[in-house]
Amino acid sequence: MSARGVGNPEAEEKAVDTAWRVHAAVGEWTARVDAKASFALTLESAAGAVIIALSGNGNIFAGPHGRVVRCLLWSGCVSILVAAVLAALVVAPRLRASALRTEAPDNFVYFGHLMHREAEELAESLRRAQPLPVLSRQLVVMSRIAWTKHRQLQLSLVSFAFGLALVVLAAVSA
Template sequence: MSPPSGVGAETEEKAVETAWRIHGAVGEWTARVDAKAAFALTLESAAAAGIIALSGSGNIFADLHGWGARSLLWAGSAFILIGAVFAVLVVVPRLRAPRMQDEASGNFVYFGHLMHREATELANSLRRTDTVLPVLSRQLIVMSKIVWRKHRHVQLSLAFFTLGLLLVLIAAVLA
């Protein structure tokens, strides 16, 4: 596949260079959202540990009186745990293993595809500069969808955590 008519090799090279810069930026966004998820999971784990510790004999949540305070504590705890699940979903590797081998012949940016390629065949693909931009463009779209979903999960994680913590604090006040 060659560049559209009127598009020279220099323009194609600039497009590929720009695509690689975007690829790097998306990679950085992925690392940042993973760090945010780790932070959220740390908060949620600490909150869960605190709730468990404060539920022991003689502590504030040990003898909650009335269904209202208990319900708030249980609901808050559940929301915190739901938040933790969303944080874990951010950092779970997305390998798309069942499709990798079938997709490998037309892709060479993602390591999951590369492991199914032969070195000489990959070298030939990389030499054909007209194949780089479409492959890289597809990868950018896939990566962007993954990063979007990760950011959304971090948002949900923190929202559930905040709501859960608020309910637990209200239960503590009512105790």
């Protein structure tokens, strides 16, 4: 037996327990980034609505005068729109549909895999399976998804702040 616990049932059980704890943490981080992205999308949508409202007759953006003001306004609007799209991508479900059927026989953690299994076959698989490799694969996939979501939210917030600054600058310059 090696020091890494290979062949050691107690070490294997501890590793599986740790993997489930990490799984729960990554799931929680993903839920939090989805909530933050929903809030960001709300702010970005509200900013878009305010800009549209201020573009009506007699309002500040009704007919922005000068090329610079129009350029600032339109650039800000595009940046806010990009921010909203990025935030929407964060909350969009990541189902990985194309690979699920082929991955299903070797996986039993993700609901997308489970829907392709039969109950008796799954029960047998769970009886004989070594859960650590399955959990490890799932943790890697979940972590990549969580990283992507966090990065998209980060870019959304930067794009929103930049766009809002341009719109405010256009309003001040109008």
